[in-house]
Amino acid sequence: MSEMPAPVAANLLIDLSLLTMLLLVALFMLRLRHLFAVVMLSGIYSLVSASFFVSLDAVDVAFTEAAVGAGISTVLMLGGMLLTARREKPLAPKRAPVALAVVVLVGAVLIYGSLDMPAYGDRFAPANNSIGQEYVERTPKEIAVPNVVTAVLASYRGFDTMGETTVIFTAGLGVILLLGVGSARGGRVVSDKSPSPDGEE
Amino acid sequence: MDHLVLRVVTKLMFAPILLFALYVQFHGDFGPGGGFQAGVIFAVAFILHALSFGVDETRRVVPQKALYIGMAAGLLFYSGTGALTMLLGGKLLDYDAIAPGSLHHSGQHYGIMLVEFGVGLCVASTMLTIYYHFAGREPEIGDEDW
Numbered sequence A: 001m002s003e004m005p006a007p008v009a010a011n012l013l014i015d016l017s018l019l020t021m022l023l024l025v026a027l028f029m030l031r032l033r034h035l036f037a038v039v040m041l042s043g044i045y046s047l048v049s050a051s052f053f054v055s056l057d058a059v060d061v062a063f064t065e066a067a068v069g070a071g072i073s074t075v076l077m078l079g080g081m082l083l084t085a086r087r088e089k090p091l092a093p094k095r096a097p098v099a100l101a102v103v104v105l106v107g108a109v110l111i112y113g114s115l116d117m118p119a120y121g122d123r124f125a126p127a128n129n130s131i132g133q134e135y136v137e138r139t140p141k142e143i144a145v146p147n148v149v150t151a152v153l154a155s156y157r158g159f160d161t162m163g164e165t166t167v168i169f170t171a172g173l174g175v176i177l178l179l180g181v182g183s184a185r186g187g188r189v190v191s192d193k194s195p196s197p198d199g200e201e
Numbered sequence B: 001m002d003h004l005v006l007r008v009v010t011k012l013m014f015a016p017i018l019l020f021a022l023y024v025q026f027h028g029d030f031g032p033g034g035g036f037q038a039g040v041i042f043a044v045a046f047i048l049h050a051l052s053f054g055v056d057e058t059r060r061v062v063p064q065k066a067l068y069i070g071m072a073a074g075l076l077f078y079s080g081t082g083a084l085t086m087l088l089g090g091k092l093l094d095y096d097a098i099a100p101g102s103l104h105h106s107g108q109h110y111g112i113m114l115v116e117f118g119v120g121l122c123v124a125s126t127m128l129t130i131y132y133h134f135a136g137r138e139p140e141i142g143d144e145d146w
Helices: A006-031 A035-055 A059-083 A097-114 A131-142 A148-156 A158-184 B004-026 B035-053 B055-061 B064-087 B106-135
Strands: none
Touching: A006 A035, A035 A059, A059 B035, A059 B106, A131 A148, A148 A158, A148 B106, A158 B064, A158 B106, B004 B035, B004 B106, B035 B055, B035 B106, B055 B106, B064 B106
């Protein structure tokens, strides 16, 4: 630790404090039963993850996380909470040895798998070497936009993004089909009509 | 729901949020951002409006019918750009076909701008639609409900 340069140490400190905050928020979300607080904490969790992504230089991801995770999701969760209950049902604490064993096993496997991962920023890592390097080199010549992420998203993988837009559209369609009837009548209580005997709508 | 401070702050914030969304939308080539984030930010402005003035007021500004059209139009804008490049003789979403022979790849710029606009329109309409449908079912949120 003694010969570590100051910027690296500062970075490490920021990363560690952000990760600690993430862990604490997650633990509080598990413990709390008051759903309003849980929803707010999930917004905070997204915001802290966004900061963590910024620290990893993934600003595009951080931007999306901050806008979608901390912004829209929190509001939608609050809306969903208003439609259901304000409080989680108290659960009698009981020991579940099988579940604990499975969780410990999966966690151990994940940690074991992460040992093989290349270090962050390693220039010999596959992600920085083959296709990523290719995009960075080809974008100025072929697409000529400064932001490589946009070039990959909208041009090289334009077909993927078209599929993603379709996913968004389909999600909206699903919500309209599931919840649409009530709001079409101005939010009044909706009672389903009993099915007619001849099976017609 | 009579919160004067919230209403004044919302009125102050509304236009800057829309402006920021437009900046994110059209600056996506140069910095972080793009259609998806811009669409979400655009929808957030109206959700903020709905939170402080009530969903019915916002519905008068942006009716649900317009959002249905926006959702479909955004997706069609994207796939329409793909169709356009095919009609101009390129492959699907091969933007160079829009401006052939350009030395600065103007076609790519036009194409990216068009599809990002489609994404933004679709995302903004969908997010606001989802919010309308969640919030529209609860007639009024009382202060004690929190």
